[in-house]
Amino acid sequence: MSIDFKKTEKELYTPPKKPTIINVPKMQFIAVRGKGDPNDPNGEYSQCLEALYGIAYTLKMSYMSDYQMEGYYKYVVPPLEGLWWQTGIKGFDYTRKDLFEYISMIRLPDFIKEEDVAWAIKTASEKKGKDFSRVEFFVYDEGMCVQCMHIGPYDDEPKTIAKMEAYMKEQGYELDINDMRHHHEIYLGDPRKAKPENLRTVVRHPIKKV
Numbered sequence: 001m002s003i004d005f006k007k008t009e010k011e012l013y014t015p016p017k018k019p020t021i022i023n024v025p026k027m028q029f030i031a032v033r034g035k036g037d038p039n040d041p042n043g044e045y046s047q048c049l050e051a052l053y054g055i056a057y058t059l060k061m062s063y064m065s066d067y068q069m070e071g072y073y074k075y076v077v078p079p080l081e082g083l084w085w086q087t088g089i090k091g092f093d094y095t096r097k098d099l100f101e102y103i104s105m106i107r108l109p110d111f112i113k114e115e116d117v118a119w120a121i122k123t124a125s126e127k128k129g130k131d132f133s134r135v136e137f138f139v140y141d142e143g144m145c146v147q148c149m150h151i152g153p154y155d156d157e158p159k160t161i162a163k164m165e166a167y168m169k170e171q172g173y174e175l176d177i178n179d180m181r182h183h184h185e186i187y188l189g190d191p192r193k194a195k196p197e198n199l200r201t202v203v204r205h206p207i208k209k210v
Helices: 045-060 114-128 154-170
Strands: 020-024 027-035 080-085 101-107 136-140 143-151 173-175 183-187 200-209
Touching: 020 200, 027 045, 045 101, 045 114, 101 136, 114 136, 143 154, 154 173, 154 200
Parallel strands: none
Antiparallel strands: 020 143, 027 101, 027 136, 080 101, 080 183, 143 200, 173 200, 183 200
16 A cells, blocks of 8 residues: 555645644655746746656656665655745735746655665666756755645635735744745646646745744
C-alpha cells in the first residue's frame, strides 16, 4: 500500500474553507525556480513542471532500478505546490502575471536525500535525453501560517486572502511575507481537467505574533 500524504497529513492538505492557524513543519522538496506568466503557452512554467514531474517519478520508481534507497517505501507523488511573489510589489497585481516569480515544488518523503535527487537528475537526463539540471533539492521551514481552502479560479484568491488576513489579525498575528517566506499555494485540482469554479487550492501565508 502506498503512503499518501494528502490522507495521512490532512491538516496540511485539506484545510477547511474557513481560515485556520497552523505551524507547518520543515519539509523537503524537489523544486524549480522560474519567472513569468504561468498561463503563457510559450513561457517557462510548463517546462518547470515537466522537469519536476520527470524527477518526481524517477525517484518514486527507483525501487525498480539498481539504485536502492535506504528506508524506501512506496508513496503517492504529492501534489504540486508553488511559492509566488512579484519583486517590488506588496501583495499581488493579478493584472501583471508577467511579473510573477516562483518556486514550483513537489514534496519528498523524508528517506530521500540530496544525493538521491542528484542520482535522479542524472538518470532522467540520460534516459530521456533532456537536461533536468534546473531541478534542485529544496528544504523549506515554513513555520507559523494562516491557511484556507480556496474553491474556484485562481484570480478569485484575493477574496479568500482577505478572509485569511482578517482572521489572523483577530488571533493576534500579522503577515510575515518577506524574501524567505512567500505566498504559498498547493494545487489539489488539475486546471486542464476541472472547471475553474471547481478548482481546489490550499492558500497559505506566513505570519508572526504582533
